[in-house]
Structure formats: C-alpha cells, structure tokens
Amino acid sequence: FPLAVPAPAPGLGRGRARRGTVAVRAEAGTGINPAIRKEEAKVVDTVLAGELSKPLTPYCRCWRSGTFPLCDGSHVKHNKATGDNVGPLLVKK
C-alpha cells in the first residue's frame, strides 16, 4: 500500500498555538475517522432543515460520537486527549 504522500513536516500546524498551550501536531497524513461506517466509501449525511425537531441540533465533526451524525459531546474527550480543538456544527431551526 505504497502511499506517495510527502511526510508531514514536523513541527506545528500552520495555525498559531493557543496562548499557554502547546500545539499538538495533528497528523496531516493520517485518517480522522477510526471506526464510523467504514464499509462506506464516503460517509455523507443530509439534514432536512424543514424536519429539524429541536431548536438547535448539534452535528458531530470529530468522528467519535456514539450517536453520529449527531454530536454526543465526544469531542470534549478527544480534545482533552489530543490537544485538538474540534467542535460540532450547530443547526438552528
């Protein structure tokens, strides 16, 4: 499985580190979805704005939610363990 992918440059991501924290280098060359719907070639979900049941519905963007595509707060644990800063997309009715 020869990946002709240039090794990610060591060091910080292009963004600045938050004051007082160390920017953990996110592996640009690594997958970000460990286990969600791996049998699908590409995981795409559709939200029908007209069928939203709650005033505000959070959708997962960290690929760790147990209720994917909906957010279940898993990004908090992910961010804490990795120094990342990902959060959900909120769709407001």
Place this chain on the structure above:
Amino acid sequence: FPLAVPAPAPGLGRGRARRGTVAVRAEAGTGINPAIRKEEAKVVDTVLAGELSKPLTPYCRCWRSGTFPLCDGSHVKHNKATGDNVGPLLVKK
C-alpha cells in the same frame, strides 16, 4: 506535554475494511484538525436554517477545507492520501 493517553492498539479500527482495500489505521490518539482556527479553544459553528441561500449546502467534516465551515471538496484528497472515508454534512433547505 506528557500525554497520559494509552497508545492506540495497533491494527484495524473497530470498523471492517472495505472489500478490496486496506484499512489504514486512523490514529485514535491524534488530533484531526491540523490548522483551522487553532487560536480557538473549540471550533463550533452555527447554521441558521432559515438563512440558507442554496437548496443544498455542504459543510466540512474533514477539517481540511479552505472555505471552512463550508465544504470545498478537500475530503477527496484527504481520503485518497490516507485511505479514510470522511465526507460532508449536507444541509437541505
């Protein structure tokens, strides 16, 4: 920056590999956002369903889009380079 994170078990993610492809182990312990708004503690975006301009608006979930939070197709390149299977969230008016 001592990360008290157990090393991710080597081998496959919990999902099955797609037939005919090799499942690339996604680093469960690594960040997934290399460079988007790293000065923010948590990147959260809100979509007002009533203000959607197009019938269908794709939102990025791969953290590689140049037009984040909107999708610009960067997931195609990411998936190809890493064997991942991430795709956008489509919000339908």
